[in-house]
Structures are given as structure tokens and as C-alpha cells.
Amino acid sequence: xxxxxxxxxxxxxxxxxxxxxxxxxxxxxxxxxxxxxxxxxxxxxxxxxxxxxxxxxxxxxxxxxxxxxxxxxxxxxxxxxxxxxxxxxxxxxxx
Numbered sequence: 001x002x003x004x005x006x007x008x009x010x011x012x013x014x015x016x017x018x019x020x021x022x023x024x025x026x027x028x029x030x031x032x033x034x035x036x037x038x039x040x041x042x043x044x045x046x047x048x049x050x051x052x053x054x055x056x057x058x059x060x061x062x063x064x065x066x067x068x069x070x071x072x073x074x075x076x077x078x079x080x081x082x083x084x085x086x087x088x089x090x091x092x093x094x095x
Contacts (some may be wrong), residue, residue, distance in 0.1 A: 009048050031081070035083055037079045041079070042077060042079060044060070045084075046080055048085065058073055059075065
């Protein structure tokens with residue numbers, strides 16, 4: 001990984017510098033530390049994924065929490081957490 005100046009930097013150093021800048025950990029950061037990532041899967045395909053529309057669309061995860069706060073918004077393209085569950089995947093394996 002390279003920084004803005006093109007210098008090589010480790011991922012650990014990158015996250016340390018990110019924490020130095022923001023000085024606080026977001027709810028999403030805490031959730032990701034707790035439940036990690038499930039590579040190759042995305043939130044949009046998970047059974048816990050939901051969208052809510054009222055003049056605009058918000059994407060939420062039932063496991064992360066449903067609130068009116070933007071702090072619990074997720075992206076469809078986020079890499080799924082280890083709580084990922086999909087009935088489509090289980091139906092494909094049964095066939």
C-alpha cells in the first residue's frame with residue numbers, strides 16, 4: 001500500500017495514521033473489529049441487508065442495528081462480515 005506521496009506503507013501503519021487523524025472510532029469500525037470480514041461476499045447479497053426509502057434510499061443491516069442515524073448506514077458494495085447469511089447461497093448448494 002502507498003500513501004499520498006507514493007511511499008510504501010504497511011496496512012497497520014495506515015490504520016494507525018487514520019486513527020490519529022480522526023481521533024475516534026466509528027460504530028462501523030467497532031462492528032468490523034468485532035465480526036471481521038468474509039472475503040468474496042458483499043452486504044447487498046446478505047439476508048440481513050435492507051433498504052429504506054423516503055425521498056432518498058438508505059441501506060441498513062439488521063445485525064448492525066436499525067436506526068434513523070446515518071452512523072448505521074451501510075453500502076451495498078461493502079465486504080460482508082462474518083455474520084453473512086444468504087438463503088440464495090444455501091439453495092444453490094442444495095440443488
